[in-house]
Amino acid sequence: MSDRAGVLHVKGRVLVGPDDVRDELWVVDGRISYDRPAGARDVRTVEGWALPGLVDAHCHVGLGAHGPVDDGTAEKQALTDRDLGTLLIRDAGSPSDTRWVDDREDLPKIIRAGRHIARTRRYIRGYAHEIEPEDLVAYVTQEAGRGDGWVKLVGDWIDRDLGDLTPTWPRDAVEAAIAEAHRLGARVTAHCFSEDSLQDLVESGIDCIEHATGLTEDLIPLFASRGVAIVPTLVNIATFPKLADGGESKFPRWSAHMRRLHERRYDTVRSAYDAGIPVFVGTDAGGTLPHGLVAAEVAELVTAGIPAVEALAATTWSARKWLGRPGLEEGAAADLVVYDSDPRADVRVLAAPRRIVLNGKIVG
Ligand SMILES: [Zn+2]
Secondary structure: OOOOOOOEEEEEEEEEEOOEEEEEEEEEOOEEEOOOOOOOOOOEEEEEEEEEOEEEEEEOOOEEOOEEOOHHHHHHHHHHHHHOOEEEEEEOOOOOOOHHHHHOOOOOEEEEOOOOEEEOOOOOOOOOEEEOHHHHHHHHHHHHHHOOOEEEEEOEEEEOOOOEEEEOOOHHHHHHHHHHHHHOOOEEEEEEOOOOOHHHHHHOOOOEEEEOOOOOOOOHHHHHHHOOEEEOOHHHHOOHHHHHHHHOOOOHHHHHHHHHHHHOHHHHHHHHHHOOOOEOOOOOEEOOEOOOOHHHHHHHHHHHOOOHHHHHHOOOHHHHHHOOOOOOOOOOEOOEEEEOOOOOOOHHHHHOOOEEEEOOEEOO
């Protein structure tokens, strides 16, 4: 008989799905089981409301305010996310090689998108490969090889000559780039603040749009019919007025534009959700925002008008399905977070997890 020492028993309410609630699960050899293991001893019990490990679908590990950071700083970023319940990260672009994290059972799992690909001088300095359209396919090929099934483009940014946000890539360049990524089995997402960059990207077959503040009523049916997901990053959009103030004197048109996008942000997200566009939780941690904001982003989605259980799904059940990772299924790695009360009743409980279990071990 195999040794069953160190079995973990999670009991209370296990939220396997939004409507699939069970009384208990067991963790044996790091994996979830719904059958009490025979011969279990040294059983440790955790009680409360259990969710699958939260997903932050827009997070940057290994990125700081001025570009790449050292491994120690990247480790702290990942631990901060973990300690607030984020156990699966879609890294939306990092200039650092964080592949070493994969060997650490105590750190969140990361799905990488390689390094951001931006047009020359059209993004935050030190973050992206800054290139011209004729090189886009080659860079997409390269970053698809570095990532875990995603590639990240910067789809629009301020054009300092025009003084406003404008698309960064011509249509034929993104068409070729997205086709190549798909041929390689990678999905593509793009940073987009403005309205003008969206149509070309979506008609070219893009899979997801980050921020998507420029999503207007006329574009919503296009997104919905093609199933293009959005990751609104509302905790980041909240900083737009401050950015607008900073750029006011030099770029008044851009500032006014950023303010308009900010003012209608909740309506944008609510309209997208109402139209059936998949909406996922992303904090945009790293770079300018701190890590550990997942609970705040879920609360923002609720403020925008998304029902609490759907906002939860956007960081748990449906987010994991979208990224091709298991939740609390039999046999899956035991990555789960336990709370004092029902997060479906009030998502604010996400800010204070009682216990965090990663790869079957209590880590927080
Ligand atoms: Zn980002």
